[in-house]
Amino acid sequence: MIDEEGLPAHGLPAERVLDGIRALRSGDRPTHGGRLFAYVYDPAVPGLDELTAAAHAESAHVNGLDPTAFPSLLAMENALVGAAAQLLGGGPGTTAPDVVGSVTSGGTESLILAVKAARDAHPEITEPRIVMPVTAHAAFVKAGHYLRVAVDMVPVSAETLRPDPAAMAAAIRPETVLVVASAPGYAHGVIDPVTEIAAVAADAGVRCHVDACFGGWALPWLRRLGEPVPAFDFAVPGVTSISVDLHKYAYTPKGVSILLHRDPELRKTQYFAHADWPGYTMINSVIASTRSGGPIAAAYATLRHLGEDGYLRLAAVTRDAMNELADVIRAAGGLRLVAEPESTVICFTVTDPELDLFVLVDELAARGWHTQPQLAYAGLPRTVHLTLTASVAPVVGKFGPDLADAVAATRAAGPVKLPAELLALARSLTPEGLTPDLVAGLAAGLGLGLGEAADAGAEPVPARMAVVNTLLEEVPAALQERLLVEFVGLLQRPTWSRD
Incomplete structure (x- = not known):
């Protein structure tokens, strides 16, 4: 029996406490082994978990509230920001030499802060708005909800899953403070036409944020491998900020994202400061005040351990696994890719009316493959999202037979009929x-x-x-x-x- 009690009357031995956590974890989806196609990012690098756990422990009690009190954390954050900036077209010798940034707890916080910085840069606009494709991450809508910023959504083509830059331009109003593009969009793995979108934003005098939370640490390595990755980073004129999650394809433990701005002036309105009270003067670059240094130290250790050669190798392994898995889906009867893979995502739907996609997801789960179903939306079909990581490579050969078996079982079961x-x-x-x-x-x-x-x-x-x-x-x-x-x-x- 699992003991779920929070505060026992008498303290328990350490090993019993850990046994209880392990028992609770037994019901979770598998975080390693390449069979979970969402939520976690596993590089299958031996010893990396142990290294990051040790690094986390070294700085777990360091508080990011005051960078002057803990300069170790400040140094690690600056190193992470510098690495992300250089990877994304910024830094010395580039067209964006003055890029600055901040470490956040995740992509959602990075996006909220990008919206906040854009909103607060225009105090004269009393009813600010942002423009984004319907495929942009829902965290932008969350940011609008929290910050009282209206969101204007632009539809995407049912064929390309991309927005028309002219439609993006038409949606910009005098109250627009930010235009959004994705590299790639999470749902389908499709890269928006960033160059064109950034141009229409610049023409209107509006900031342009590229949400590269998902692809920012994968696309540059794929480009180095010779893949035809379109321009999406600070090399694109008009791109004013970029978000990239390290806890995705930088393969760091959860809790680390980077928000970059093209120059320090653009970042100023991201900060919050308050001195009009009798306590310490509060100054925050991100939403949280107190922050554990553990995730940042773990991220720093990951980047130092893997290095450029390690990330290039992992990108190659992931790309090859993605191509193999895409071929498996193309060969399966009754399925089709909704877009040709161009990042690290495979997204597919069904073409056979006798195949219920939601039943197929359940049949795959019954065979140990945990995928992410996505509901039909505005003329777009229901789909299955697969996030691929390097850990998929050793098991991708097993997916084909299980998929064929799951398709047969789905066809035999028939579509869901609600009472x-x-x-x-x-x-x-x-x-x-x-x-x-x-x-x-x-x-x-x-x-x-x-x-x-x-x-x-x-x-x-x-x-x-x-x-x-x-x-x-x-x-x-x-x-x-x-x-x-x-x-x-x-x-x-x-x-x-x-x-």
């Missing part, structure tokens, strides 16, 4: 009318173990999610959002200590 009463109930709901009890009852009808209405022994998240995904696809986005908010709210409940 008429459940579908009618879902379609009758409104975001305003949802309550925790109502969502718990709906979850119980789907076989989820939530709230008092759930069946005894039901799991909060079942092994098969096709019915849930199908139901979500049948309701409007606003209702999807509210349903998921209530669902996660029911999952995130305190564990009380036992008597």
Whole structure:
């Protein structure tokens, strides 16, 4: 039995505590081994986990609140920023010699700060706006929500999955403070026409942010390998800021991203400072004040250990695995790639109406392959997203037979058919009318173990999610959002200590 109690009456021996954590971890998706195509980035480099754990421990108690108190952390952050800037077309001898940046906790924080810096650079604009393709990361919408910045979305071509630069230009208003491009977009792995988008932004006198959180540490190495990577970084005139996550293809442990600005003037409005109170003067370059130095030290150790030659090798291994996996999908009956791979993502859909994509995802999971389903959106089909890393290479040969088997099982099972009463109930709901009890009852009808209405022994998240995904696809986005908010709210409940 797993002990989930948080604060026992009497302290426990260290090994028992660790055993409890290991028991809890046993139900997680596998973070190593190349069978999880989302969320984690595993280079399959022997000894790297041990190195980063040791580096993290060295600086875990260092506080990033005050860089003058802990110069070791400042030195490591500056080194990480310099490495990212040089990789992305900035630094001495380039057209962007004065690039500066900050280390953040992840891509979402980097994007929020890019929006904040653009907004605060124009205090005269009382109702600021940003322009972005619909394929740009949802974190930009989160930034707009947090910062009260309106978001104008531009559609993409159903064939190319890219926005028309002319449509991006037409969406720019006098209130626009930022234009966004992705390199690549997360969902499909497609690189936006950055050169053209940056040009229309520059013509309008607006900042242009390139979200390279996903590809910023992969595309430069692929280019060095001879792949036809289009221009997307500071070599492009008009690009004013770039985000790149080190905890993706720099293969560092979670919690490290970089936000770069073309020059120090552009970064000034990213900072927050406050002196009008009796405590210490607060000055923050990022959202958090107190920050553990552990993730930064672990990232620094990773870059130092792998080096340029290591990253080039990992990029080559990942590219070859991606090409092999793409060929497997092309050869499978009833499937097609929605875009030719041009970064480190494979995205595919079904062409056979007898194949239910959500059922296929479940069948792959039953065979140990954990993929990411994406709902249909605005004329774009439902798809499966695969993030590839170097760890996929040793197991990619096993994917083909399992995919063929999963396709056969999916065809035999047939498409999901929702019960008429459940579908009618879902379609009758409104975001305003949802309550925790109502969502718990709906979850119980789907076989989820939530709230008092759930069946005894039901799991909060079942092994098969096709019915849930199908139901979500049948309701409007606003209702999807509210349903998921209530669902996660029911999952995130305190564990009380036992008597």
